[in-house]
Amino acid sequence: MTDVERALALLAGDHDDSPVPDLAGPVAARLRARTSHRTPRARRRIAIVVVLALAVPAGAVAAVPPVRDAVRDALGIPGVRIERTTGPARAPAGRTLDLGSRIAPGSAAGAVEFEPVGADALLGPPDEAYARASPPGCVLTLVYATPGGTRLLLTEFRGSGAPDLVGKLAGPGTVVERVRVNGERGAWLTGRPHEIGFLDVRGRLRTDRLSLAGDTLLWQRGPLTLRLEGAASKEAALEVARSVG
Amino acid sequence: MGLVGRPRSEHDLVERAKRGDVDAYAELVAMHEQIAYRTAHAITASAADAEDAAQEAFVKAYDALWRFRSGAPFRPWLLRIVGNESRNQRRAAVRRAGLARRVADDRTRGEVARTPEDAALQSQRRTVLLGAVEALAEPQRLAITCRYLLELSEAETAAALGWRPGTVKSRTSRALEQLRREVGDD
Numbered sequence: 379m380t381d382v383e384r385a386l387a388l389l390a391g392d393h394d395d396s397p398v399p400d401l402a403g404p405v406a407a408r409l410r411a412r413t414s415h416r417t418p419r420a421r422r423r424i425a426i427v428v429v430l431a432l433a434v435p436a437g438a439v440a441a442v443p444p445v446r447d448a449v450r451d452a453l454g455i456p457g458v459r460i461e462r463t464t465g466p467a468r469a470p471a472g473r474t475l476d477l478g479s480r481i482a483p484g485s486a487a488g489a490v491e492f493e494p495v496g497a498d499a500l501l502g503p504p505d506e507a508y509a510r511a512s513p514p515g516c517v518l519t520l521v522y523a524t525p526g527g528t529r530l531l532l533t534e535f536r537g538s539g540a541p542d543l544v545g546k547l548a549g550p551g552t553v554v555e556r557v558r559v560n561g562e563r564g565a566w567l568t569g570r571p572h573e574i575g576f577l578d579v580r581g582r583l584r585t586d587r588l589s590l591a592g593d594t595l596l597w598q599r600g601p602l603t604l605r606l607e608g609a610a611s612k613e614a615a616l617e618v619a620r621s622v623g
Numbered sequence: 624m625g626l627v628g629r630p631r632s633e634h635d636l637v638e639r640a641k642r643g644d645v646d647a648y649a650e651l652v653a654m655h656e657q658i659a660y661r662t663a664h665a666i667t668a669s670a671a672d673a674e675d676a677a678q679e680a681f682v683k684a685y686d687a688l689w690r691f692r693s694g695a696p697f698r699p700w701l702l703r704i705v706g707n708e709s710r711n712q713r714r715a716a717v718r719r720a721g722l723a724r725r726v727a728d729d730r731t732r733g734e735v736a737r738t739p740e741d742a743a744l745q746s747q748r749r750t751v752l753l754g755a756v757e758a759l760a761e762p763q764r765l766a767i768t769c770r771y772l773l774e775l776s777e778a779e780t781a782a783a784l785g786w787r788p789g790t791v792k793s794r795t796s797r798a799l800e801q802l803r804r805e806v807g808d809d
Contacts, residue, residue, distance in 0.1 A: 382802045385752050386771035396664075399674045401656040405681040406649035561671055 477519045477533075478510030490516035492536045492602060497522060500621035501530065530618065533605040557597070557612075559619045564597030566612050595619055633697055641688050648688075652681050655698060658773065659705045662783050665768040666709035672716055673709070680708040699782040702775070706783035748806075755805040763798035770795050 486494045489509040496504060497520075504520035522530040557564040595606045595615040599622060609615035633654065639647035659680060664673035684704045691700055756767050769780040770791070781788045 380799070380803065382752075382799055382806065383771070385748065385806075386756075386767065386802075389749060389753065390772050390774050396670065398657050398660045401660065401674075401678055401681060402649045402652040404678055405652050405685075406645050408678075408682055409645045409648065409685055558671070563671070563675075 477508035478517065479508065481507050481509050483507040483520065486518055486520070490518045492516070492534075494518050494520075494534060495599065495602065495604070495622050496520055497530070497532055497618050497621050499623070500618055504532075530606065530608040532618075532622075533607075534602050536601050536603075557595070557616065559595075559597040559599070559616065560623070562598040562600075564595060564619070566615070567594045567596070568612065599623075634694065637688070637691065637697060638693065640685065641691070641693075648685055651697070655701055656681075658698070658775075659701065661773050662702055662705050662769065662775070663709040663712075665765060665773065666706065666784075667713045667716065669712075669716060672712040676708040676712040677705060679712075680705040683708065699776070699779045702779050703782035703785075706785055710785070751806050752802070755802050758805075759798055759801060762794050763801065766791060766794040767798045767802070 481489050483504045483506065486496075486507050486509070489507075498504070501522045501524070505523045506521040508519040508521075510517040510519075517533060517535045519534075520532045522532065524530060553568050555566045555568070557566050593607070593609065593612070593615070595609065595612075597604055597619055604619070604622065606615050606618055609618060633651065636647045636651045636654075640651060656677065659677045660673055663676040663680070664670065667673045667676055680701070684701055687704070691697070756764060756772075759767065765784055766780065769775045769783060770777070775783065777788055777791050780786070780791045784791070786794075
């Protein structure tokens with residue numbers, strides 16, 4: 379062994395002292411979240427069957443009750459769960475998510491249990507603000523009216539450490555694309571409107587709080603999980619998201 | 624999860640995981656997460672991408688366990704999947720941004736995080752050598768990182784990087800030659 383090799387060997391083990399993230403926990407959670415009590419081999423077959431089922435035109439499966447838990451996208455965004463359904467989204471269009479009580483935009487910081495953030499740098503101060511006391515930790519929604527006349531909804535809650543708070547049911551036509559916002563995880567949901575709702579304590583989507591959502595960007599920002607709806611395009615959504623900092 | 628205190632053999636854990644025992648698989652993940660993450664980090668040059676790649680690789684490895692030959696060494700088999708996922712992540716990252724910029728970002732952060740005491744303790748030789756490793760051409764840097772810094776075997780390096788064992792050997796020796804020229808062999 380030469381001196382260079384010896385010197386390299388000395389570096390082994392301490393050349394990189396950056397922390398190694400916990401992988402066993404998230405991996406086990408992802409595996410458990412899939413169809414349980416199956417061997418890996420059987421699970422593969424199920425996954426393939428489900429993918430085929432999703433490829434069937436929506437009209438052909440409309441008569442079949444939606445199958446939840448068929449495929450769940452584990453995106454790694456804290457507090458968010460996305461489930462696939464083979465049926466079309468069920469919530470009546472136009473019904474809105476219960477955003478909570480309306481508060482003065484300037485009082486948001488005092489109304490929720492976290493340090494709120496906003497897209498004010500890009501869009502100016504929000505036009506409306508809403509706060510919900512449940513799920514625990516509170517949910518804040520800021521509404522920004524854009525010059526084009528559309529409304530952008532920025533929803534924020536503390537996702538890390540909490541059980542899933544927001545659930546989404548993505549129908550057969552919804553495309554879930556992984557993105558990054560300022561280096562953190564995110565997802566861009568587009569295509570067919572998907573359902574969104576808050577999960578109750580038992581992890582079920584509250585159907586009375588379901589609404590149809592258009593294109594949505596979900597992303598993580600430190601301890602907060604953010605959701606932006608109403609942007610004209612993926613690029614516009616990402617621009618707003620990046621401006622949140 | 625190992626509550627009885629008897630250390631479980633890797634073979635035992637693999638067999639149980641093959642039958643769908645997620646707890647057993649989680650133990651396997653815990654045993655190998657460090658080397659999987661470090662290998663992914665060497666390839667992706669990004670902490671976030673390395674975490675994604677390693678997590679994805681463990682999920683894929685679970686799905687592929689039924690193809691794993693009982694009694695074969697698990698680590699090289701796993702590292703092959705980790706390497707594939709890491710290269711996929713990196714390709715996506717290169718499309719997203721410039722890799723060079725990301726690498727620079729990550730390194731700056733790493734250095735900022737060091738305390739002055741740590742910095743003072745770093746011998747000059749160590750810093751020079753690490754700098755020389757970082758400055759190597761990509762294949763040589765990966766070869767040295769895997770073989771010496773991560774202490775992977777030649778077979779494991781070949782699996783992780785998707786190279787033939789002969790390629791690992793030749794790139795490693797070329798890299799060692801260059802490091803000798805750069806930092807001297809005194």
